[in-house]
Amino acid sequence: MLENGKVLKYNSLQKWTCVGDINRMISQFTRGGGTLCLQNSSVWTSFYNSVTGYDPCAHLYFRKTGVEIIVSDEK
Secondary structure: OOEEEOOOOOOOOOOEEEEEEOOOOHOOOOOOOOOOEEEEEHHHHHHHHHOOOOOOOOOOOHHHHEEEEEEEEOO
């Protein structure tokens, strides 16, 4: 089970994987956090195949910028 698991995907053709603890709640935008991104097709494929579902972000900022955040709390 993942706690607040987040996967950020801009373009699946580029095979970027980003893992981090940056919050998307407006009240937490000023909080510090970090994210590590790498472009590796094996790592991307492993993460992609492990996602079993997602809840789309309802926040207007993320819809306007085209950022897709996949949240998976079930394993």
